[in-house]
Amino acid sequence: MRDGARGCSPARRAALAACLLAVCLLTAGCWDRVEIQDRAFVLAVAVDVAEEGTDKEPGKAKEESYAHPAPADRFRATFQVLRFGEVKGGQEKPGGESKTFLVTGRGPGMLDAVRDALGESSKGLWFENMQVLLISQKAVERYGLAPVLDFFRRDAEMRGRAQIYITPGEAGKLLAIAPPTGEPGGVFLANIARRHTKDIHLPTARTDISFASQALDNRGDMIFPVVEPAGKSMKAKGGALFKGGKFLGYQDEYFISGLRMIRATEKSTAISFECPAHPGSTVTFELFRHQTVLKPHVEGDRVWFSLDIAMRGNLDEVQCGHKHDTLDPEYLDKAQRLVAEEVERNIRHTLAVSQRLGWEMFYFKSSLKAYKPHDWKRLKDRWDEIYPTVPLEVKVRVSIINVGEHK
Incomplete structure (x- = not known):
């Protein structure tokens, strides 16, 4: 059987390959390349x-x-x-410019x-x-x-x-x-x-x-x-x-910290509070792990949310530590409770300010849309009126897993 019957001849194949190569060379690179x-x-x-x-500075042209x-x-x-x-020897030339x-x-x-x-x-x-x-x-x-x-x-x-x-x-x-x-x-x-x-x-x-x-x-x-x-x-x-x-x-920063705790966008941070037994002394909890679960609840026209927070971390600083045994389970239980109270206090401050302003970035609306779509359709036209009065039930669980290298 002749080559033509089977398709292109070797000569035609070579010519076609040469044409394709020439086209590739012409189209290689960016047409609008700038060095x-x-x-x-x-x-x-x-x-x-x-x-x-x-x-402008004296001596410079007016802008x-x-x-x-x-x-x-x-x-x-x-x-x-x-x-x-200016580059010399592979490194940028030093200078005050x-x-x-x-x-x-x-x-x-x-x-x-x-x-x-x-x-x-x-x-x-x-x-x-x-x-x-x-x-x-x-x-x-x-x-x-x-x-x-x-x-x-x-x-x-x-x-x-x-x-x-x-x-x-x-x-x-x-x-x-x-x-x-x-x-x-x-x-x-x-x-x-x-x-x-x-x-x-x-x-x-x-x-x-x-x-x-x-x-x-x-x-x-x-x-x-x-x-x-x-x-x-x-x-x-x-x-x-x-x-x-x-x-x-x-x-301010205190408002932002409450917002961050609700949204759980921090991975490692410090939460401080004043030692109730020694006013003026600070105790600092270093957060390592933070999980939050926000759930919407609807009963008729009444809407509220529950926020469950779990935190794990270390006692990173106890300014009155020489007056406490930080390895004592009773002290650790009290410290965990004080951290939880500070977190809840911070969250409630941020929520109160936000509701007064009618500003919302706590995923309340998106949570209601996702988990209660039928209720959201019914309430969405009145959400701006409902949001300022929405209650939030906060539950904070804190676990101190270490007290550092010194008790």
């Missing part, structure tokens, strides 16, 4: 209202936006860009501000490595959260895992601070947010751009960490509450 040194890697973005930051007829400028954006250092530099832009929208900032940068701004989005209080009070985030939610180059921070002052000034660790400011704040499992005062779980976008779509309540200048550095402290994208105000 790494030709990109301006943005590590953090700070958003202020347009009129903030108008005063102006590009001319456009309408609408008026709303936002001022500051971009922290990575500065590439900052690892980052700042460029700014203004515009009626964020894309306009990005384009305006190109007047200060010879390279295109690249957002794939963006770590942090800082937003000033004035910006969210004046325009709301949704207009500020809209560009970062839509643009394909944005990084959804970038952490959101709120600051009471001017956001752009924070990016000019050089952290003592030597990290760029954006990386410094992103790494602080990642430590939330050990710091019960940090509300940085589920507070990035992706989760904020989801909450805005579902008209959910949100909380974001607050950052402020602290000497020559900056510090994350407290939380900023939002309802439906509207800024409600700030809450």
Whole structure:
């Protein structure tokens, strides 16, 4: 049987393979490739209202936006860009020069501000490595959260895992601070947010751009960490509450710790209380394991929730320990009870404040939807009226498994 009858001849097969190889060579690589040194890697973005930051240092040119007829400028954006250092012998050349530099832009929208900032940068701004989005209080009070985030939610180059921070002052000034660790400011704040499992005062779980976008779509309540200048550095402290994208105000660390205990988003943290027998002395319980079970209960129009908490950990500090035998079972039972009382007290404080504000991030609504769907359909239209009066039954069980290396 001839080769043609069976298909292609060897010569035709070779020609076809050569054509395919040529096509592969032509299509290899990225059509829009840009060399790494030709990109301006943005590590953090700070958003202020347009009129903030108008005063420049003496000797520097006055900062102006590009001319456009309408609408008026709303936002001022500051971009922290990575500065590439000189490399010798495989290592970056040491020097006192900052690892980052700042460029700014203004515009009626964020894309306009990005384009305006190109007047200060010879390279295109690249957002794939963006770590942090800082937003000033004035910006969210004046325009709301949704207009500020809209560009970062839509643009394909944005990084959804970038952490959101709120600051009471001017956001752009924070990016000019050089952290003592030597990290760029954006990386410094992103790494602080990642430590939330050990710091019960940090509300940085589920507070990035992706989760904020989801909450805005579902008209959910949100909380974001607050950052402020602290000497020559900056510090994350407290939380900023939002309802439906509207800024409600700030809450302190004690409020946040109660919220974290209800949601069980911490993995290792400290819970302290004053020793009742020795006022002024602190006893600290180090939490290692935390489980919570939240259950909804409905009887007609009456709704309440039960919260069962189990905690395991160590006695990590007993300032009046020389006056107690911390190995005594009676003392340990009392310490466990005192930890449980402090946890319940903290939770009830947070719930009372939240119900007064009509703000809810305790999974009450989602729990009711999941476990009592028929009741939820019946009550959802009146949930805003029901929630402020919903009771919570709290049961806390604490187990101290160790007292450290000294009794």
